Amino acid sequence: MAQKKSFSLDDLAKAHGIERKVEEKKEDYSKYEPKKYKERNNFTPKSSNSTLFTYPFNFVSLGDKVEKEERKLGKNSGKIECSLINYTPIFTGGEKSKSGKHTTEQFLEDKDNYIISASTLKGEIRNIIETITHSCIRCKNEEIVPEEFKPCDNLKRLCFACRLFGTTVEKADENGNSAYSGRVYFSDAKLPKVGNSTTVITLKPMGEPRETLKKYYLDRFGEIRGRKFYWHHTNQLENKKNYQNYENIIKDRAKPTTTTVHFLKPLKTFSFKVEFKNLTDIELGMLIYALELEKDLLHKIGRGKALGLGSCKISINSFELFEENRYNFSSFTPNRKVEDKNIYLEKIKNRYLENNSQVKQLRVILNEKNKLDFSKGAYLRRDSNKGNMPEILSYK
Ligand SMILES: [Zn+2]
Incomplete structure (x- = not known):
């Protein structure tokens, strides 16, 4: 057995996009069981019997081995034109200012609009597609990624998400290529600045209680237990515009560990577009699915997800295809009705949406209605003693 390298929990937290402000010692790997990949797939976690408790996120299991293929042009x-409505307050970070040790952040904006950046949107959609298609995991700490999910390293054999969205590999191929840029292009989502759309609030610290990091993120082999998704805060979604009580739950006073943000009030409508070229029918179906999801399923976009911010619905308003082999963005032929998207959804149904354990888990954790009670806040300290985190499907 190869000796594992150590990594810090800060690295781990960063790889999962969470803020962490507590110093911690390097992780000691010697206590984990040696990796046995084949066994892990048949392994039922002890957590299946543990008590359900409220925690802001959970992990969609990784599923079968990633399938890597040569790129094919479809x-x-x-282009697809979309709207995005935030059902809970939303925040994406723009300009920062400091007063002593306390930071205040504006919502990202240009002169005329509030903005959700193209890379934020693309990240969200890619994450969902990666989960459904068992794509590779691009994570700074490759040590904790199971062998079969390590990032693609050969441009001739890429996972589904890398084929669609692009990737970079360490070693260039014989033609000197080490990057592939993908075939899907997002615009920023924009909301024209009219009226009084933002509210200032000082948020509770968004870092997690320190003891939960290794306890919840790693399985007994010392590897990530899945892909992280945040629950929607059902009680806040029911409030919609009456979010003032919600503010009382998530707000705090100005101190070094808190941030004051200008968030957008609920029920604002952003618009954005997604352009694509040479997609196969399955790739287009997957893109359409990941954008709209299903009835009652919502995206989580922006910061403060643990506090319930950023629950959004994306809808496709128009859908246009070029005539075959006439790729030129200046001459769209509106030869597709928006309903025609179902043709492409149908193509992925059998292979990807039915009997896919990861889709079943997404249907639970992305559902706007769930059994969890966040009415008292996101992280409840006493919950950290309740044993392992139950699997997503046990919350169904
Ligand atoms: Zn990949």
Whole structure:
């Protein structure tokens, strides 16, 4: 057995996009069981019997081995116009200012609009597609990624998400290529600045209680137990515009560990577009699915997800394809009705949406209605003694 390298919990937290402000010693790997990949797939976690408790996120299991294939160009090029409505307050960070040790952040904006950046949108959609298609995991700490999910390292054999969205590999191929840019292009989502759309609030610290990091993130082999998703805060979604009580739950006073943000009030409508070229029918179907999801399923976008911010619905308003082999963004032929998207959804149904354990888990954790009670806040200290985190499906 190869000796594992150590990594810090800060690295781990960073790899999972969470803020962490507590210093911690390097992780000692010697206590984990040696990795046995085949065994792990049949392994039922002890957590299946543990008590359900409220925690802001959970992990969609990784599923089967990632399938890597050569890139194939499809015939579908065109664009999709979308709207995005935030059902809970939303925040994406713009300009920062400091007063002593306390930071205040504006919502990202240009002169005329509030903005959700293209890379934020693309990240969210890619994350969902990676989960459904068992794609590779791009994570700074490769040590904790199971062998079969390590990032793609050969441009000739890429996972589904890398084929669609692009990737970079360490070693260039014989033609000197080490990057592939993908075939999907997002615009920023914009909301024109009219009226009084933002509210100032000082948020409770968004870092997690320190003891939960290794306890919840790693399985008994010392590897990540899945892909992280945040629960929606059902009680806040029911409030919609009456979010003032919600503010009382998530607000705090100005101190070094808190941040004051200008968030957008609920029920604002952003618009953005997604252009694509040479997608196969399955790739287009997957893109359409990941954008709209299903009835009652919502995206989580922006910061403060643990506090319930950023629950959003994306809808496709128009869907256009070029005529075959006439790829030119200046001459769209509106030869597709928005309903035609179902043709492409149908193509992924059998292979990806039915009997896919990861989709079943997404249907639970992305559902706007769930059994968890966040009415008293996101992280409840006493919960950290309740044993392992139950699997997503046990919350169904
Ligand atoms: Zn990949």
